[in-house]
Every structure is written in C-alpha cells, then in structure tokens.
Amino acid sequence: MSQVKTREKVLEVQNLRLSFYTRRGVYKALRGPTLNLYSGEVLGIAGESGSGKSTLGLAIMGLLPRNARVEDGTVLLDGMDMIKPLRDYGSQGSRFSVKKNEKIIKRLNKTLQTVRGKKISMVFQEPLTALNPVLPVGYQIAEAVYFHDPERLIRRALSRQKVTHEELRELLNVLKAQGEERLLEEIERKGLQGLDEQILSIWRRRDIHEARKEKMILNLANVKLSRTDLMGISLYQRNMGKFPLASRFAKNALIREGYRLAVELLTFLGIPHPEKVVRLYPHELSGGMRQRIVIAIALANNPKVVIMDEPTSALDVTIQAQILDLVKDLKSDFNTSFIFISHDLSVLAEVSDRIGIMYAGQIVEIGSAKEIFQEPLHPYTKMLMEAIPTMDKTVLKTVPGSVPDMRNPPPGCAFSPRCPFAMEECRTNEPRMVEVNDEHSVACFLVRKGDKK
Numbered sequence: 546m547s548q549v550k551t552r553e554k555v556l557e558v559q560n561l562r563l564s565f566y567t568r569r570g571v572y573k574a575l576r577g578p579t580l581n582l583y584s585g586e587v588l589g590i591a592g593e594s595g596s597g598k599s600t601l602g603l604a605i606m607g608l609l610p611r612n613a614r615v616e617d618g619t620v621l622l623d624g625m626d627m628i629k630p631l632r633d634y635g636s637q638g639s640r641f642s643v644k645k646n647e648k649i650i651k652r653l654n655k656t657l658q659t660v661r662g663k664k665i666s667m668v669f670q671e672p673l674t675a676l677n678p679v680l681p682v683g684y685q686i687a688e689a690v691y692f693h694d695p696e697r698l699i700r701r702a703l704s705r706q707k708v709t710h711e712e713l714r715e716l717l718n719v720l721k722a723q724g725e726e727r728l729l730e731e732i733e734r735k736g737l738q739g740l741d742e743q744i745l746s747i748w749r750r751r752d753i754h755e756a757r758k759e760k761m762i763l764n765l766a767n768v769k770l771s772r773t774d775l776m777g778i779s780l781y782q783r784n785m786g787k788f789p790l791a792s793r794f795a796k797n798a799l800i801r802e803g804y805r806l807a808v809e810l811l812t813f814l815g816i817p818h819p820e821k822v823v824r825l826y827p828h829e830l831s832g833g834m835r836q837r838i839v840i841a842i843a844l845a846n847n848p849k850v851v852i853m854d855e856p857t858s859a860l861d862v863t864i865q866a867q868i869l870d871l872v873k874d875l876k877s878d879f880n881t882s883f884i885f886i887s888h889d890l891s892v893l894a895e896v897s898d899r900i901g902i903m904y905a906g907q908i909v910e911i912g913s914a915k916e917i918f919q920e921p922l923h924p925y926t927k928m929l930m931e932a933i934p935t936m937d938k939t940v941l942k943t944v945p946g947s948v949p950d951m952r953n954p955p956p957g958c959a960f961s962p963r964c965p966f967a968m969e970e971c972r973t974n975e976p977r978m979v980e981v982n983d984e985h986s987v988a989c990f991l992v993r994k995g996d997k998k
C-alpha cells in the first residue's frame with residue numbers, strides 16, 4: 546500500500562456533474578471529476594482556461610451561482626455532503642428553475658456558515674475582493690475566529706489569567722526536555738488549555754533565538770486582562786448576548802484577544818512587524834502582503850482544507866515565489882490540506898505532492914507530482930508538460946487547437962479532436978480512469994490497467 550493511501554482522507558469528491566444554465570445554452574462545466582484529498586498534502590489542479598478548475602473549487606465550497614445545476618455527485622467533507630440540497634434538486638428530471646435553485650442556495654449558505662472559514666476555506670486570486678476595506682486587517686483575522694470559535698479566545702485569555710510564573714517555568718522545562726506532546730499533556734493536566742497555542746506559537750518561531758523565546762514564554766504570565774476585558778468575558782460567559790450593550794462589551798474583549806492571535810499568526814507567516822501590520826487597512830499593504838493576510842484569515846481557525854485558486858497569479862514573480870514557499874511551510878506546520886489551482890504547471894511543481902490534470906470538466910490524469918512530471922501518461926498532460934517554458938527552449942510550444950465548447954463537448958474522449966494519437970474508439974467511447982499504480986490513474990485508451998508507460 547502506498548504512503549498516500551494510508552493517510553486520512555479529509556475530502557472526497559465523487560462524480561461531480563454540474564452545468565451552468567445561460568441564455569446562450571447549457572455549459573457542462575463539470576463532467577464527473579472524482580478525487581480524494583489526504584491529510585497534510587497539497588493537491589495541485591492544472592488545466593487550460595475553461596477546463597473547470599475554478600468551478601470545481603467553488604463547488605467543493607458549495608459556493609455556486611444560481612444558474613449552476615448540480616446534476617449528480619457528492620462532496621464529502623468530514624462526513625458532510627456539502628452540496629446535497631443542490632443535488633437533490635438538480636438531479637430531478639424536471640425542468641430547472643434558476644429561482645428555485647437560488648432559494649436552495651440561500652438556505653445552503655446559512656447551513657454552511659459554520660463550515661466555511663472553520664472546516665474549509667478558500668483563497669482567491671485577488672486579495673482585495675476578499676478583504677473588507679474599512680476594517681484593519683488584524684480585526685478581520687480576529688473576527689474570523691470570534692465568529693467561529695469565541696470559546697477559543699476565552700480559553701486563551703483565561704489561561705493566561707490563571708497561570709503563574711512558576712508554572713510557566715515548569716511547562717517550559719517539560720517542553721525543552723520532553724517535547725511538544727508532553728507539553729500538551731501537562732497543560733491539560735493543569736487545566737490550562739488555551740495556553741498551548743500561545744506557548745507553541747512562540748516556540749516554533751524561526752526568527753528569534755531560543756533565549757528570547759524562553760523570555761517571551763515566561764512573560765505570558767504578565768500579560769493579564771484589563772478589568773474591562775475581564776468583565777466583557779464574564780458577560781459573554783453569562784450569555785448576555787441579548788443585551789446589545791453587553792454583547793458589544795463582550796465582543797470588544799474577545800476581539801482584543803483575537804488581535805493577539807492575529808499577531809502570532811502573522812509572525813508565523815513571516816510578516817515583519819506584525820504588531821504594526823494588524824492595525825493597518827488593506828489599502829496600506831502591498832499585494833503580496835494582502836495575499837498573506839487572506840491566507841492568515843483562511844488559516845485562522847485551523848481548517849481541514851484550504852482551496853487556493855490561482856493565489857499567486859496577480860503577484861509579481863519574486864512575491865509569487867515567497868507565497869509558494871509559505872504554502873510549502875504551512876503544510877508541514879498546520880494540520881491542513883490544500884487544493885492548489887493553477888494553469889501554470891511550473892507553479893504546481895513547486896508546491897504539490899500530487900497533481901490532477903483537468904480537461905473539459907473531467908480529471909483525465911491524477912498522480913504523485915513526481916510521476917506526473919517524470920512519466921506523464923495522458924497525451925494532454927504530455928503536451929502541457931512540453932508547453933512549460935524553460936531556459937533551454939528556443940521555441941515555445943503550445944497545445945494545438947482549443948478547448949471544446951462546453952455546451953456541446955465532443956463525444957467519446959473530449960481531447961480526441963486535438964490528440965495526435967486518437968483512434969476510432971476514442972471518438973465514440975469515453976475512457977474510464979484506470980489505475981496504473983497505487984498513486985497514479987489516467988483516463989486514456991492508450992493506457993491499460995497496470996501499464997507503466
């Protein structure tokens with residue numbers, strides 16, 4: 546059994562079929578992609594413009610426009626089918642009503658409010674659209690945690706309130722001598738939950754020396770709550786949300802704790818002077834910095850899955866490289882899995898553990914990044930590889946032809962009209978995915994089960 550398949554499956558997409566209803570016709574944007582995402586991996590999704598990459602990402606989030614009909618398929622996240630109500634309606638044979646679909650989407654949006662941003666989040670190409678222009682960025686991070694997990698902010702604040710200097714020294718000794726796992730046990734035994742993430746966020750920093758880290762950890766005992774914040778938290782705990790003034794008071798106290806968390810998160814994401822940055826507004830930051838803030842918001846609640854749709858396409862090359870480095874670090878430091886969507890295979894080569902290649906709304910090949918780059922099997926994947934610009938190429942190849950009109954995709958294999966190896970069978974029958982090995986599957990009649998090449 547391969548390494549990948551023994552890992553925990555965090556997301557499962559099965560045979561997703563989705564069409565957009567427009568005046569110009571019905572666009573069959575997703576025609577049955579199936580994929581699994583495993584814990585702690587980055588799955589890259591590549592394909593030409595119009596192949597359905599973004600639609601796949603949005604469908605996984607359940608974030609669909611009203612003209613999107615989900616005809617079949619499931620998106621299972623943590624045992625929950627994200628698009629069930631839409632499929633239940635869309636799979637009925639009767640005529641499709643955009644108005645009725647819109648009502649279902651509105652209801653679904655309410656249901657998924659507690660899931661999006663908590664279990665799954667998404668980062669788009671343009672960070673400005675994701676940020677609120679009139680709020681400081683730290684507030685936006687703090688609010689994301691306040692909305693989904695206010696208890697976490699209370700735990701953090703009260704654990705600092707309780708802990709003594711001596712206890713912190715003991716905890717630090719446990720951490721130094723016996724490691725992080727023992728520290729977590731010890732914190733639980735002492736009933737100081739909430740302190741763990743504050744200690745570890747300092748301990749895991751790479752930008753400061755160990756002696757400084759120790760000092761900062763011991764200093765946590767001195768960072769007590771103000772009287773007003775203590776009162777705010779106690780109002781929150783007594784469930785005073787019905788009274789607007791009390792709830793405002795409570796929220797202020799928790800948002801202040803959220804700011805502390807935001808500073809920790811930004812430090813972790815390698816942002817210099819985080820205490821200053823959290824007070825700034827989106828327009829005061831550079832594009833790369835804004836995208837880091839959006840990533841911080843996406844990660845703030847430690848979601849299981851983060852979908853990144855062309856997150857670096859609007860950035861210049863050096864900043865793009867920094868963001869890619871960041872994603873590589875994140876997957877090892879957070880317990881999060883990523884789907885990274887890009888039309889640029891050289892970007893995916895940087896970050897992906899596995900890569901899925903999309904063509905005309907289908908995944909035509911999926912496998913470990915190493916195999917996809919070294920032994921691509923589908924003619925479309927091979928042609929995409931040949932089109933990657935490198936220093937030694939004097940002439941840049943492109944994939945000849947263009948993507949099909951998705952209102953009327955070609956019968957059989959959708960790539961057959963552009964495929965130099967197409968056979969009679971390819972024009973009439975649709976190839977199924979076959980496993981060439983545990984980690985590599987491809988849908989092409991040229992490849993039979995168990996084939997290496």
Ligand SMILES: Nc1ncnc2c1ncn2[C@@H]1O[C@H](COP(=O)(O)OP(=O)(O)OP(=O)(O)O)[C@@H](O)[C@H]1O
Pocket residue numbers: 565566567572574592593594595596597598599600601610612888951
């Ligand atoms: N809201 C919509 N209404 C109608 N058609 C749509 C809508 N959104 C997407 N489509 C169509 O669905 C197909 C897939 O689009 P999608 O944006 O998912 O592709 P993509 O691979 O992400 O391309 P790109 O890299 O250009 O974003 C395209 O044919 C597109 O025109």
